[in-house]
Amino acid sequence: MKAGIIGMGFIAGSHIDAVRRLGFAEWAAAAGTGTHHELSRQKAEAHYIPRYYESVDDMLLDPEIEVVHNCTANHLHLEMNEKIIKAGKHVFSEKPLAKSVRESERLLSLLQDHPEVTHGMNFNxxxxxxxxxxxxxxxxxxxxxxxxxxxxxxxxxxxxxxxxxxxxxxxxxxxxxxxxxxxxxxxxxxxxxxxxxxxxxxxxxxxxxxxxxxxxxxxxxxxxxxxxxxxxxxxxxxxxxxxxxxxxxxxxxxxxxxxxxxxxxxxxxxxxxxxxxxxxxxxxxxxxxxxxxxxxxxxxxxxxxxxxxxxxxxxxxxxxxxxxxWNDALKNNVYSFYKFVAERKSLKTEACDFAxxxxxxxxxxxxxxxxxxxxxxxxxxx
Missing domain, CATH: 3.30.360.10 (Dihydrodipicolinate Reductase; domain 2)
Known part of the structure; x- marks a missing residue:
């Protein structure tokens, strides 16, 4: 399974490590946001992620990528999660889900139109x-x-x-x-x-x-x-x-x-x-x-x-x-999510351990x- 990551701040390193420990998934690309693209690119290269996109939209067009991790700051969670869902990619997001209940309700409403998307959160x-x-x-x-x-x-x-x-x-x-x-x-x-x-x-x-x-x-x-x-x-x-x-x-x-x-x-x-x-x-x-x-x-x-x-x-x-x-618990969370996706399960019909x-x-x-x-x-x- 191929994964992409948005945002290269503090928490991104733990997500990158967790996916690599699974054995059945690997990183395909990273994308930055805002104006700090050079720093984000350097971090992606330091983690040996093959491709770096300055545009999130361009990364979401990458047909190899099945799962996208949203590691951006809170104010970008709604926008990035919406983009990922609309692209038909499975989404694993940092918490909190959004900045407000109004925003998180928008995401749940959008998911109703995309039942094929598995959605998880890093409550590790x-x-x-x-x-x-x-x-x-x-x-x-x-x-x-x-x-x-x-x-x-x-x-x-x-x-x-x-x-x-x-x-x-x-x-x-x-x-x-x-x-x-x-x-x-x-x-x-x-x-x-x-x-x-x-x-x-x-x-x-x-x-x-x-x-x-x-x-x-x-x-x-x-x-x-x-x-x-x-x-x-x-x-x-x-x-x-x-x-x-x-x-x-x-x-x-x-x-x-x-x-x-x-x-x-x-x-x-x-x-x-x-x-x-x-x-x-x-x-x-x-x-x-x-x-x-x-x-x-x-x-x-x-x-x-x-x-x-x-x-x-x-x-x-x-x-x-x-x-x-702590990193082991995060890996367990990522493992539970990826195993659910790999087994082609649906959140509409089956229970899961991850949030x-x-x-x-x-x-x-x-x-x-x-x-x-x-x-x-x-x-x-x-």
Whole structure:
């Protein structure tokens, strides 16, 4: 299978690596957007991608390409995804699906006219083997009746007022930042693990730095700031957010996200409390899961392919003790999507493990409900 990629920023390298690890797919071309074509071309050449197109439309005319990865910034997700769908290519998009519910609804409407297109999203945390194992333990009744789910996603890459990125600008990132950027991952994983949907939210959002210093030169995501020249910019998106929620299966929960928590790099954690047992997982220690009981010893479970649920086992590539992590979960997500395409399955009739555009649309509805809850200072139904 031949693939194309649009956008050559930070996340593109992980997509490129994931596809090459599949063994039954390869990169055919890359396309840039905007004015940074020379930098995009250099990155494509550094990754040994055979062809580079300055025009996305020209790349989409390439008959070899079956799948296209959309790795552009948020404000381009709608436009690029529309182009890919209209070209009849299968589309694998970065999150969030769009900048608003109105935009994500347009994509779902367009897909109705293109049922041949398989659509997936890079909500990769759900594809960690132990997150899949948590899902199957919950569904098989090993923790009893699920009652509570809670956790957080903490980072520090925007800790200082001199830290800057395009995500800080609503024109490019959207009206929400911390919730949309990392909270979307947490909500997706939580819904997958618990087997239910968040249907009501009560949120508090905080902008720690109402003014930041934007460097004169563009800085790639997570890169060290090096510019000595700055422009002061007003910030209206949140650095921190906490969200109480209720789910359609009676489970209650809370999560909080931050991009200004010193020392926390990618601290994504998730805990489920059931009537008989609890489960806890933290992606910074991704090969281990904790299982807790009231009347017997608690367990620290090391990932072992031989002991995982059979439907989680094929997402574990290495023997126990050989750590698997973030890039492996992304590869699992890409593998699930490409295998679905290769087997000529249809999302109209068959279930999948990867997130679809319908899942991405529902996350957009959650993000907008959280923003509305913060504004109204009360509970909002989704």
């Amino acid at each position: 945390y759900r594809m960690n083997p132990l997150v899949q194992e948590m899902k199957h333990k919950v569904r098989s009744g090993q923790i009893g009746q699920p009652r509570l789910i809670h956790g957080s996603y903490l980072q520090d890459w925007l800790l200082l007022d001199t830290d800057y990125n395009w995500r800080l600008d609503p024109e490019f990132g959207g009206d929400s930042r911390a919730i949309a950027d990392i909270g979307s991952h947490w909500m997706d994983a939580a819904q997958v693990v618990i087997g239910g949907k968040i249907i009501e939210v009560c949120a508090d959002l905080v902008t720690v730095w109402p003014v930041r210093k934007k460097p004169a030169t563009a800085i790639e995501t997570f890169a060290v700031q090096a510019s000595a020249s700055y422009e002061e910019k007003s910030i209206v998106t949140e650095d921190y957010g906490s969200v109480l929620f209720r789910m359609d299966n009676g489970v209650s929960g809370v999560f909080y996200v931050s991009q200004v928590s010193a020392g926390r790099k990618c601290h994504f954690n998730l805990e489920v409390n059931g009537s008989q047992a609890s489960l806890y997982w933290n992606q910074e220690d991704a090969d281990r899961m904790w299982m807790g009981f009231r009347d017997e010893d608690n367990r620290s479970i090391m990932r072992s392919p031989n002991r995982l649920h059979e439907q989680a086992r094929h997402y574990s590539s290495l023997p126990s003790g050989h750590p698997e992590g 679809t555009f319908e899942d991405g649309h529902y996350i957009m509805k959650l993000i907008e409900a959280i923003l509305e809850s913060h504004r109204s200072k009360g509970w909002v139904k989704v």
